[in-house]
Amino acid sequence: GAGVSQTPSNKVTEKGKYVELRCDPISGHTALYWYRQSLGQGPEFLIYFQGTGAADDSGLPNDRFFAVRPEGSVSTLKIQRTERGDSAVYLCASSLSGTGFNTEAFFGQGTRLTVV
Amino acid sequence: KNQVEQSPQSLIILEGKNCTLQCNYTVSPFSNLRWYKQDTGRGPVSLTIMTFSENTKSNGRYTATLDADTKQSSLHITASQLSDSASYICVVGKGNTPLVFGKGTRLSVIA
16 A cells, blocks of 8 residues: 555454554565553554564553464454553554664554554 | 753744754764754654754755754744744754654644
8 A cells, every 4th residue: 555554543342352453554664663652652662573473562561462473464453351551542653674774664554452 | 961951841932933942962972963853642753953064954844953062052933824833843863873852842833
């Protein structure tokens, strides 16, 4: 596609439920990132994929959070037993390769998750 | 700890005026510094990317400066427009690892 696409754009779920957030990166981009942004804050890193593998998952807050990218393109962020503190905008970004150099990172519009 | 600190936290200016946003970072090793614009409800959009060897980079009315020695950057906006109202986020890259984001400066341009 023309840009990074995230679905759904909004998700309201009850505390304790399971949710999946989807990210379609720009075609051909090998690097994919998930960030979480709380109100009034900058994005906080969750996990980074290079191809199919998670190159860095140090930002995942606990074992309720998990992400996959089985074919090296679409990624799904999975949250189990959601808590109200999980409410935030979840941003996905992709780039041609890693971001060590001048590689441009493109962001999707995010999924706004609200846990009630 | 790798940190990116931005100031001011928020800023209100009149349309047509100039403004400068500041960014200090402690990220190491430093690879590049980016400024992003984030409109409310949207994802961040890149304005500029600078490596340690670049001192300044412009993108239209946006000019970013970088002092890698003092680990400071600024974003200067010239002749502000109402559409410049957004959050401006300073982001630092370190090696081939995830970007480190500041909390952003919330700019409001009023008529």
